[in-house]
Amino acid sequence: MRVIRASAMGVCFGVRDALKITEIIEHPVQVTVYGELVHNPLVQNRMQQRGFKQSGERERRKAIPDTAAVLITAHGISQRRKAELLLAGKTLVDTTCPLVKKAHASAVRLRDQGYYLLVIGQPDHVEVQGITEDLYRFEVLPDAKAVKTYESDRLGIICQTTTPAALAKQVRAAVAQMNPHAEIKYIDTICQPTKDRQAAVEDLLDQVKTVVVVGGIHSNNTRQLAQRCRERGAVVHHIQSSEELNPRWFDGVDVVGLTAGTSTLPETIEAVYKTLGEMKSTAGAAERENSWHCYPHKIKRHERIDAA
């Protein structure tokens, strides 16, 4: 069995930069992270150990934290929410990814130009909430089935940054089909690291039928990677850490693909890669033992494989 790694995977620059900022904060106990910094339990545990407080995601995120400082995560927040925090006297440590800021700015520009906003993304995701809280009239479209005919004759479309490009294309086609009366303006706000990881997983799926996807269970881009693997007919194992790997999953598997979401740390990926390699050895040993007892003439062949 070989393990093939996707050519692009793991932590993106937005998450990496946000993590770097947290590392230089001298007094974490005075800082509340406004939601999950990244959807990665390992990172969250480390931050809690350092003393950071954390407000919940989504609805619970709306409460004003009681610490003097509030750290805005890479997913960003609305201008409205920012103003509320500043009004409450909070110091803001802003780690919003520049590509999320681009999505916010695109939405506001379309809004100001009089377009009715259609946001392709997950309605309950904090990034989408941050974008839509600054809009008055909008719809969030998780897929093409959600598309309707809209009254407005000017429709502006943007995407959650981690939207698969193929999904965005389907939704745009549905909007155009159901709204022939409307002028439609699309701004591509899918981030480049997401595009790179999605392209890499397509290459990976040309080579493997089983894929291990590493990343938080609440991580949108990780779930999208896993979903794409399933759509292409692969057997998918979505895990958060190497401890979750089960050797039985790989019985009879010759080659396995490895990919990871943008909030997965390099050390987590390496641990999974190493563990997969060890499982490979165990499976090989079982096979060799079987060969010894039943097919002694095959031993030479297995020895050659071990040396490769």
Ligand code: SF4
């Ligand atoms: S996934 Fe994209 S938008 Fe989100 S933090 Fe990473 S680079 Fe930024």
